[in-house]
Amino acid sequence: ALKNPGVLKIGLIPADGIGGEVIPAARDAILALGSALPKTEFVTLDAGFEYFTRHGEALPDETVHALQQECDGALFGAVSSPSNKVAGYSSPIVALRKALDLYANIRPVLAVPKDPNEKPSVDLVVVRENTECLYVKQETLTFGPDGREARATRLITERASRRIGLKAFEIALARPRKHLTIIHKSNVLSVTDGLFRDTVKAIPSQHDKYADVTVAHQIVDSAVYRLFREPEIYDVMVAPNLYGDILSDAAAALVGSLGVVPSVNAGDTFVMGEPVHGSAPDIAGQNKANPIAAIRSAALMLRYMGFSDGADRIDAAVDAVVRDGSVLTPDLGGRSGTNEVAAEILKRI
Numbered sequence: 001a002l003k004n005p006g007v008l009k010i011g012l013i014p015a016d017g018i019g020g021e022v023i024p025a026a027r028d029a030i031l032a033l034g035s036a037l038p039k040t041e042f043v044t045l046d047a048g049f050e051y052f053t054r055h056g057e058a059l060p061d062e063t064v065h066a067l068q069q070e071c072d073g074a075l076f077g078a079v080s081s082p083s084n085k086v087a088g089y090s091s092p093i094v095a096l097r098k099a100l101d102l103y104a105n106i107r108p109v110l111a112v113p114k115d116p117n118e119k120p121s122v123d124l125v126v127v128r129e130n131t132e133c134l135y136v137k138q139e140t141l142t143f144g145p146d147g148r149e150a151r152a153t154r155l156i157t158e159r160a161s162r163r164i165g166l167k168a169f170e171i172a173l174a175r176p177r178k179h180l181t182i183i184h185k186s187n188v189l190s191v192t193d194g195l196f197r198d199t200v201k202a203i204p205s206q207h208d209k210y211a212d213v214t215v216a217h218q219i220v221d222s223a224v225y226r227l228f229r230e231p232e233i234y235d236v237m238v239a240p241n242l243y244g245d246i247l248s249d250a251a252a253a254l255v256g257s258l259g260v261v262p263s264v265n266a267g268d269t270f271v272m273g274e275p276v277h278g279s280a281p282d283i284a285g286q287n288k289a290n291p292i293a294a295i296r297s298a299a300l301m302l303r304y305m306g307f308s309d310g311a312d313r314i315d316a317a318v319d320a321v322v323r324d325g326s327v328l329t330p331d332l333g334g335r336s337g338t339n340e341v342a343a344e345i346l347k348r349i
């Protein structure tokens with residue numbers, strides 16, 4: 001149900017760098033769907049490192065409240081992450097995932113084949129646990145007899161493993177191949193990764209509806225190797241937070257550019273689309289950023305909100321532009337700008 005009767009309200013959080021260039025393109029793609037969606041309204045919300053440098057906070061309460069109380073879904077751009085710790089700053093995207101309990105990061109990676117009848121060489125979904133693992137960020141630095149000692153806590157719970165596992169089975173069930181690979185490192189971390197693997201593996205014995213999903217499990221390093229050698233063996237991969245992060249960036253390399261890979265952060269009641277790429281400070285403000293990852297993130301958000309026809313239309317328009325190949329940004333070997341690629345996609349929607 002929509003929070004405001006008859007109105008689909010989407011929060012836009014461009015945040016930093018190219019976020020400000022690609023999020024408007026994603027908004028326009030949604031608007032281009034016209035009557036395929038309920039009356040749609042957008043509200044632009046603050047967050048990010050740049051906002052932090054001006055206001056001393058990275059995620060204002062108003063943003064969180066607006067998302068929780070008014071918005072049915074959201075699109076997030078990107079945050080710059082300073083490579084060294086900045087006093088008082090912590091990533092607003094991590095905080096947002098927590099505040100809205102967006103425990104699953106879902107990242108489809110698809111290579112668009114030249115011929116629409118051909119099978120894509122890469123067509124997989126990484127389902128990344130989004131709330132725990134090393135991202136609990138409990139780090140300590142102490143002084144031992146031989147110098148400094150840094151430690152980090154890695155939290156894996158049965159509850160979080162089960163709910164991400166359920167999401168992954170649900171996604172696998174809806175795909176033609178219905179194949180799930182559980183990624184872990186339980187040969188080394190038998191307690192934490194063992195709990196993750198065993199909890200996910202046990203799901204089909206508790207829920208008959210997943211009986212048709214075939215399940216494999218694989219050590220993360222060998223998964224990365226095989227991902228590069230034979231990506232076609234994968235359908236849905238489910239992984240704890242850190243492995244999932246690394247795997248999905250690696251998978252992005254297989255399809256040519258970070259600029260085309262979308263994601264959603266999903267909980268049980270809210271979805272937030274977010275391109276997998278970061279703020280790309282090297283190209284920000286130059287009309288060079290590929291808007292496809294953000295536009296596909298908008299489609300994915302709509303899909304998870306139940307508007308799959310609208311999502312299909314956006315994806316088909318993007319596929320057509322990629323296949324055509326004459327209007328692409330430099331990361332895909334083209335010579336067009338963000339605005340031209342966005343306009344070409346809108347035209348086809």
Ligand code: ATP
Nearest residue numbers: 079080081258259277278279280282283289290331
């Ligand atoms: P951040 O700290 O925000 O992650 P980063 O320096 O790691 O910043 P990323 O955004 O992660 O930058 O990008 C890594 C590389 O991929 C950069 O060279 C960037 O220009 C390129 N890239 C990322 N997104 C896009 C995009 N949408 N279009 C084109 N190139 C991109």
Ligand code: MG
Nearest residue numbers: 277278279280
């Ligand atoms: Mg980055």
